[in-house]
Amino acid sequence: MDQIEEILNLIKDEDLEKLGKLNEVDKYNTKLVGKMVFKGLMRLILMGQKTSLRALEMVINRRMVGKNDDKNKVTYSGLSKRLKIINPDYFKGVYIDLINKVEKLLPKKTSHNLHRFDSTIINLSGYLIKDGLKVGGKSNDIQVKVSIGLKGQLPTSIRFCKGQEEGSENIALVRAINEAKIEKEDILLFDREIAKAGTFAEFDKKEYKFITRVNVGRKHDTVKQNKVTQTFFDNETEILEDKIVNLYRTQGKVAMTCV
Known part of the structure; x- marks a missing residue:
């Protein structure tokens, strides 16, 4: 107590x-x-x-x-x-x-500026809730999809998805990021559900710094090969490559240059 x-x-x-x-x-x-x-x-x-x-x-x-x-x-x-x-x-x-x-009470860590974004889905019966997304499952099942932003160790934003189109993370997670308060020193961290090169280009235009994974086999051209260093990461993480590349849109046009 x-x-x-x-x-x-x-x-x-x-x-x-x-x-x-x-x-x-x-x-x-x-x-x-x-x-x-x-x-x-x-x-x-x-x-x-x-x-x-x-x-x-x-x-x-x-x-x-x-x-x-x-x-x-x-x-x-x-x-x-x-x-x-x-x-x-x-x-x-x-x-x-x-x-x-x-x-102010939490210890400052190297990950303090990481602003992580992810979504979770809660399945509920349509008898319990009327609003939500219908994605697969039984015809009367409802999904409540929530996108959450975590900065350091604390949740700083939460967004309930509204439209059926937000079953796609390319839409839902991007909206969550755009509606969140992003500081200049923040480094956005999200998984490969956001995959459109055009979205990466929009983030770059807004001067967002971000880390993500790209799909295996993603078309790219190497612009510059950098020397591999381990100084930023812990000793258990091995960096295989460090290079600057061009990412392409589906039309074959260069969307952006990234590390």
């Missing part, structure tokens, strides 16, 4: 109140305020308990209201109404504030 309190204390009540005022989450409800909802949800998650309205009601009344304060006790029906209308930007603001604080 001491660890839970330590984590919750990373965000002060006054910070939660400022964010609540900024996002107007407490404008029409001064009893069940945003910070109470947030801390109640966080307690359930950190305690490893199942998140439900009943559980949230119990933890708020026990930890934040008090056993003998019947006047200010919350109910699960009140929580249900509150969660339906609370501004989600409030939780986004809390998350960003927490990320900025945690980053």
